[in-house]
Each structure stands twice: as C-alpha cells, then as structure tokens.
Amino acid sequence: MQCPHCGWIESKVTDSRDNGETVQRRRRCERCNERFTTVERIVLAELTIVKRDGRREPFSRDKLLSGLRHACQKRPIAVGQLEAIVRDIENELYKLGKAEIESSIIGEMAMERLRKIDAIAYIRFASVYRSYPNLSAMRDEMDRLLEDVAEEDAASSANGSSIGSSLGSSRTARSEKAPPRR
Numbered sequence: 760m761q762c763p764h765c766g767w768i769e770s771k772v773t774d775s776r777d778n779g780e781t782v783q784r785r786r787r788c789e790r791c792n793e794r795f796t797t798v799e800r801i802v803l804a805e806l807t808i809v810k811r812d813g814r815r816e817p818f819s820r821d822k823l824l825s826g827l828r829h830a831c832q833k834r835p836i837a838v839g840q841l842e843a844i845v846r847d848i849e850n851e852l853y854k855l856g857k858a859e860i861e862s863s864i865i866g867e868m869a870m871e872r873l874r875k876i877d878a879i880a881y882i883r884f885a886s887v888y889r890s891y892p893n894l895s896a897m898r899d900e901m902d903r904l905l906e907d908v909a910e911e912d913a914a915s916s917a918n919g920s921s922i923g924s925s926l927g928s929s930r931t932a933r934s935e936k937a938p939p940r941r
C-alpha cells in the first residue's frame with residue numbers, strides 16, 4: 760500500500776481495529792512518517808449471481824451500488840448510506856456462505872433496506888426488480904407501503920418520538936436519526 764503523502768510502499772501498522780465487517784489499520788510511512796489508514800474487507804469476487812433467465816455472472820458490488828444510485832436519483836440520500844447498504848448486503852451474502860445466489864435474493868435484500876430509508880427510491884427499485892405486470896399491481900404495492908408507513912407513524916407518535924404523520928415527514932424523521940458520515 761503506497762503512502763498517500765510520498766508514494767513510499769513500506770509502512771508500519773501502529774494500530775488495528777476489527778469491527779466485524781472490516782479491519783482498519785493505522786499505518787505510519789517508513790519514509791516520511793506521515794500517518795494514514797487502510798481498510799480491509801472480504802471480497803465476494805468468487806460469488807456467482809444466477810440471473811432470472813439462468814445466465815450466470817460474477818457478483819459485482821459496483822453494479823449493486825449503481826442500481827441503488829439509479830433508484831435514489833434526486834432523492835435526499837447520502838452516497839454513504841447506499842455504501843452502507845451494499846456493505847450490509849455483502850456481509851449477509853458472505854454469511855450465507857454459498858457459491859451461487861439468485862439475483863432476486865439480492866434484489867429483495869436491497870429493497871428491504873431501501874424501504875427503511877426512502878419510500879420513493881424503494882418503489883423505483885422495486886418496479887425494476889419485481890417488474891410489476893401492470894399498474895394495479897404497482898398500486899397494491901404502494902398501498903401496502905402507505906399502510907405500513909401509517910402504522911409506523913402511529914406507533915412512533917404514540918411513544919412521542921415522531922411528529923410526522925405523512926410519508927414525507929416520516930422519512931425526514933428517520934433520516935435525521937442516521938449517524939453522521941465522515
């Protein structure tokens with residue numbers, strides 16, 4: 760790993776922090792003595808995705824991330840939140856310990872997480888993944904979503920933690936609770 764300050768390749772690890780999904784290492788360059796941090800995580804390169812039509816391709820986190828970004832265009836969602844979703848899915852996939860996995864399972868994992876942060880992005884993503892046969896199937900999905908959001912709002916205003924009752928303010932209330940990103 761090259762030093763970002765001077766390009767030297769030798770560095771000493773001064774601290775290691777394992778947080779389960781990743782390991783962060785503090786390093787000190789052996790030439791210029793500047794400090795920097797590297798992150799290690801499991802690469803799911805060996806995982807094969809089985810598409811709906813039976814074709815197979817290697818798992819690509821970039822592809823997953825770009826699918827999520829596409830659904831979240833012009834929505835108030837930080838890139839860091841999407842990267843966290845991808846990390847979370849990768850982690851779950853790794854735990855499954857399979858060599859092959861259906862693309863629909865990854866799609867469901869992504870939808871489940873998107874649904875919690877932004878209803879519009881969720882519907883956009885779901886409309887691609889679930890390919891609703893017609894408008895009324897899509898409307899049924901939205902009705903379910905609206906019912907769920909209403910229930911969640913009723914539950915959270917009952918314990919006084921939320922003032923929102925519409926879809927929009929509910930989402931805002933949730934995103935304000937998101938941890939700050941560096």
Ligand SMILES: [Zn+2]
Pocket residue numbers: 762763764765766767788789790791792793
């Ligand atoms: Zn250096």
